[in-house]
Amino acid sequence: MGRDRGIEVENLVREFRKGPRAVDGIDLRVQPGEVYGFLGPNGAGKSTTVLMLTTLLPPTSGTARVAGYDIVSEGPQVRASIGAALQEAALDPFLTGREHLNLQAALHGLSRKERKRRGDELLERVGLEDAADRRVRGYSGGMKRRLDLALALVHAPRILFLDEPTTGLDPQSRSALWSEVSRLAREDGVTVFLTTQYLEEADVLADRVGIIDRGKIVAEDTPEALKEEIGRPSVEATPAEGVGRDAVVRVLGQFGEEIPAQPGAVAVRLSGGAAGLADVVRALDREGVRVANLRLDEPSLDDVFLEKTGRSLEGAGEHEEGEDMETAQA
Ligand SMILES: Nc1ncnc2c1ncn2[C@@H]1O[C@H](COP(=O)(O)OP(=O)(O)O)[C@@H](O)[C@H]1O
Numbered sequence: 001m002g003r004d005r006g007i008e009v010e011n012l013v014r015e016f017r018k019g020p021r022a023v024d025g026i027d028l029r030v031q032p033g034e035v036y037g038f039l040g041p042n043g044a045g046k047s048t049t050v051l052m053l054t055t056l057l058p059p060t061s062g063t064a065r066v067a068g069y070d071i072v073s074e075g076p077q078v079r080a081s082i083g084a085a086l087q088e089a090a091l092d093p094f095l096t097g098r099e100h101l102n103l104q105a106a107l108h109g110l111s112r113k114e115r116k117r118r119g120d121e122l123l124e125r126v127g128l129e130d131a132a133d134r135r136v137r138g139y140s141g142g143m144k145r146r147l148d149l150a151l152a153l154v155h156a157p158r159i160l161f162l163d164e165p166t167t168g169l170d171p172q173s174r175s176a177l178w179s180e181v182s183r184l185a186r187e188d189g190v191t192v193f194l195t196t197q198y199l200e201e202a203d204v205l206a207d208r209v210g211i212i213d214r215g216k217i218v219a220e221d222t223p224e225a226l227k228e229e230i231g232r233p234s235v236e237a238t239p240a241e242g243v244g245r246d247a248v249v250r251v252l253g254q255f256g257e258e259i260p261a262q263p264g265a266v267a268v269r270l271s272g273g274a275a276g277l278a279d280v281v282r283a284l285d286r287e288g289v290r291v292a293n294l295r296l297d298e299p300s301l302d303d304v305f306l307e308k309t310g311r312s313l314e315g316a317g318e319h320e321e322g323e324d325m326e327t328a329q330a
């Protein structure tokens, strides 16, 4: 496993016979030890990319190296270097968590003694010790995702692929998984390629984010840089009862250009950045303009997506055209 070269992708394409170009010529590079967040709506091409990088689907054209190995000509070496928790997890409802780990470890050729040690260690790491001997059919969604993660880690891979690891999870299970993924990267130096539809997940977890839409990468950088590119934060104030909107406009207008706001409220883009908020508060106070509510809004990754694609990430999935509203709600 000597060549720890992260992930290098060049002009990767995947066409499906009847479908669109699911992945339409993407380039990206993930450094060893980096957490790369692949953010995009439903149908953007995230899973197709992961399937190619994990050697489960051949590319139509283009190349990629994972851990320094070519995904087409060096499949076995790639597979030996990576762990993957994919969207269609193949858990057997009638096996326990411990039995799953034991099987997986046997597949990787660990001895009986190593299997037990590794199984115990991973069950503890993902917080499933207490549920280890229960059948998976009684597990919650969050527990299944944690078991998926443990299974992907059995052979201590240097590179980990996680395809929407927290979709459908409650906030608590989601942040438990985030902690574990961060720990793997920070403490063990594992390279993580993670797909998500959640802005917050990419923002919190990823060192760098690639935003994918309709098979193309539309933006890529650190979450901070992407948001900075969009511009400065804005402040929105709702006048207190009996206070005229004009008075609020007069004060806020000193700090930046007015932008659209919630009904009844006033918003400006702060020309001096977030630090200007304190001055806004002082000015409102000095001029005796009372407000019911004052809010600072940092630009979000959704603003980035909106700027690059003209649509909002929320609800930008492949069903938005309206032919199938039922699934679009799901
Ligand atoms: N096996 C397949 N055959 C035909 N089209 C497919 C297949 N898999 C995915 N697609 C299409 O490719 C596009 C990208 O899908 P996918 O990679 O699953 O997106 P994501 O994971 O971002 O939701 C979608 O339009 C999807 O319908």
Ligand SMILES: [Mg+2]
Residues within 6 Å of the ligand: 046, 047, 048, 087, 163, 164
């Ligand atoms: Mg997918």
